[in-house]
Amino acid sequence: MSASFPTIIYEKSCGVAHVSLNRPQQLNAYSVAMRDDFAQALHAVAEDSEVGSLLITGQGRAFCAGADLSEFGTAPSQVIARNVRWQRDVWGQLLELPKPIVVAVHGYCIGSGLEIALLADVRVAAEDTVFSMPEVRLGMVPAAGGSQTLPRHAGPSRALDLLFTGRRFSAFEAMRMGLVSRTAPAQDLLGLAWGVAVRLAEVPSGLLTAMRAALRDGADLPITEALQHERRLAAATLNLDRLPETG
Amino acid sequence: MRYRKISCQITEFRAAIRLPPPSGGCTIDEDTAAELRDCCHELLFADSVRVVTVTGSGDVFATGRLRPPAEIAAAAMPDRIDWIARMGAAAAIAKLPMPTVAVLNGDATAHGLEAAMAADLRIAADTARLGMGSLPDCGFPYDGGTQRLPRLVGPGLARDMLLTGRTLSAQEALAAGLVNRVAPAEELECLAAQLAQQIESAAPVAGRYAKEAVWASGDLAIAQGLRLEADLSVILHSTEDRAEGLRSFAEKRAPQFEGR
Structure with a gap:
C-alpha cells in the first residue's frame, strides 16, 4: 500500500511504514512542503494500528542535504518564526511517536538530515556517507533538536567540536562517536535497515512504546526516579512480553 | 591584560x-x-x-x-x-x-x-x-x-x-x-x-548560542531543551550574521561575520 505526497513516498508493508524523502534533485533538502507532508505521514504512522515500525530513507544520491535555506531563511518576523516552529512540531512528533523508528542514511547527511536521524531509535549509515553540522558557520544554530540530541549521543565536547567547526565527518567517525549504531556498504544499506524495521514490527507494539518511553524519559531523570519509571513501565507490559506464536 | x-x-x-x-x-x-x-x-x-x-x-x-x-x-x-x-x-x-x-x-x-x-x-x-x-x-x-x-x-x-x-x-x-x-x-x-x-571564522553569536544550548542539554529534559534551542534559533533571526550566512550560501562564497 502506498500514499502519494509531493515530497515524500509513503509505503506500508509487513507492518513497516516506509517514508522516503523524495526531492532527489535537491538532495532531499528539507523544505516547507516536505515538513507538511512529513507531519501528515507521521500522524498516519502513529494512528495506523497495522504499522509496527517506521523506516525513514532518502531517494537518490543523498539521504538529506539539510534544510532548504531558500525557504527557511525567510520568515517575516521572529514572532511568526516562533509560532511556526510549534504549529507543526515534526520533531516532537518523531520524539513522541509510540513506534520505533529506523533511519538509513547515505550520500549526504547534513544538518537537519542528521537531526532527523538523531530523533530515531536505530541509525544505520552507508559506509560512504558524509556528515556535517554547518549551521553555526551560516549564522544559525541547529533547530531540529540537534543542540539537544547531539550531546546526548556523542557527549557535549564532541557535539561542540562538530558545531563550532562544521567539519565533514565519515560514517566510521559517526559510529565511533555513537551517532550511528551500524554501517553497511551502500548496496546493502536498505536491506539491512529494512530487516531491522521488520523485526521491530513483529514485536508486540506495547513493549516498544514502553521501551521508547523508558529510554527517552529515563535519560532525563535522576537514576532513582528513572528506575521507578522503568518499574512502572515493566509492570504495565507484563502481559505483553511474549513474541506471537509462530507456525 | x-x-x-x-x-x-x-x-x-x-x-x-x-x-x-x-x-x-x-x-x-x-x-x-x-x-x-x-x-x-x-x-x-x-x-x-x-x-x-x-x-x-x-x-x-x-x-x-x-x-x-x-x-x-x-x-x-x-x-x-x-x-x-x-x-x-x-x-x-x-x-x-x-x-x-x-x-x-x-x-x-x-x-x-x-x-x-x-x-x-x-x-x-x-x-x-x-x-x-x-x-x-x-x-x-x-x-x-x-x-x-x-x-x-x-x-x-x-x-x-x-x-x-x-x-x-x-x-x-x-x-x-x-x-x-x-x-x-x-x-x-x-x-x-x-x-x-x-x-x-564561524558566526560568533551563533557559536555562543550553540555552546549555551549544548551545555544546557545536560541539565534539561529534552522537551525543555528543544524549547531553549528554538528560542535561541529565533533570536538569531535578528542578527546580521544570519542574513550574511544565508547570502553567502546562496552566492557560494565564504561569509564575512561581524558578530552582530
Whole structure:
C-alpha cells in the first residue's frame, strides 16, 4: 500500500511504514512542503494500528542535504518564526511517536538530515556517507533538536567540536562517536535497515512504546526516579512480553 | 591584560591564556586561581573575542591540586567553602560565553584536568597524560572533577579514574571522548591555531548560542531543551550574521561575520 505526497513516498508493508524523502534533485533538502507532508505521514504512522515500525530513507544520491535555506531563511518576523516552529512540531512528533523508528542514511547527511536521524531509535549509515553540522558557520544554530540530541549521543565536547567547526565527518567517525549504531556498504544499506524495521514490527507494539518511553524519559531523570519509571513501565507490559506464536 | 602568574594575549578575535609552569608539582596555586578568575571575568565583557585558548608552559599543561593551608582545613565550613570557591579556576573558565579550547601541551592531572574539562574542546599532544590524581595524594576534587568527568567519559571510566587515580594516555583519552584531537607534540601549536582559526571564522553569536544550548542539554529534559534551542534559533533571526550566512550560501562564497 502506498500514499502519494509531493515530497515524500509513503509505503506500508509487513507492518513497516516506509517514508522516503523524495526531492532527489535537491538532495532531499528539507523544505516547507516536505515538513507538511512529513507531519501528515507521521500522524498516519502513529494512528495506523497495522504499522509496527517506521523506516525513514532518502531517494537518490543523498539521504538529506539539510534544510532548504531558500525557504527557511525567510520568515517575516521572529514572532511568526516562533509560532511556526510549534504549529507543526515534526520533531516532537518523531520524539513522541509510540513506534520505533529506523533511519538509513547515505550520500549526504547534513544538518537537519542528521537531526532527523538523531530523533530515531536505530541509525544505520552507508559506509560512504558524509556528515556535517554547518549551521553555526551560516549564522544559525541547529533547530531540529540537534543542540539537544547531539550531546546526548556523542557527549557535549564532541557535539561542540562538530558545531563550532562544521567539519565533514565519515560514517566510521559517526559510529565511533555513537551517532550511528551500524554501517553497511551502500548496496546493502536498505536491506539491512529494512530487516531491522521488520523485526521491530513483529514485536508486540506495547513493549516498544514502553521501551521508547523508558529510554527517552529515563535519560532525563535522576537514576532513582528513572528506575521507578522503568518499574512502572515493566509492570504495565507484563502481559505483553511474549513474541506471537509462530507456525 | 597584565598578570604575574598567567598571561593573556588578545589578538583580534582570539584570547590566548597561558598557565605558569608548576611549582612543587602544582600549577594552580592561590594566586594563579585568582588571576584566572579575574581574567575570565574580564573576558565576559570582551565581545569581540570569538575563541579562548588555554595552554600550559613548557611540557606540562597543569598538574596537582593545591591542598588548603592548615588553618583553612581546620576552619569552620563556611571558610572552607570560601577557600574552595576562590580556587575555582575551572568554574570561571566554564562560565565563559564564547567557545573555549584547552590545549594540552603536556600532562593535565588533578586540578589541571579539572581546568581542562571546563573548556568546550580539548586537544592534546600525543605525549600528554590525563588523570584525576590519586585520592590520598591529591585529595577530593573541588573544581568540578566529580561532575564533569562522568559527563565526558561516562560513569564507568570516570569511577575508575576518580577512585584509583588511573591515568590515561592521550590516545586513550581520545577514544574515551575526553579529548577531541591528538597531534604529535611538535605539531600541537599548529593544530591549535588551525582550530582557533576555524572557530573564529564561524558566526560568533551563533557559536555562543550553540555552546549555551549544548551545555544546557545536560541539565534539561529534552522537551525543555528543544524549547531553549528554538528560542535561541529565533533570536538569531535578528542578527546580521544570519542574513550574511544565508547570502553567502546562496552566492557560494565564504561569509564575512561581524558578530552582530
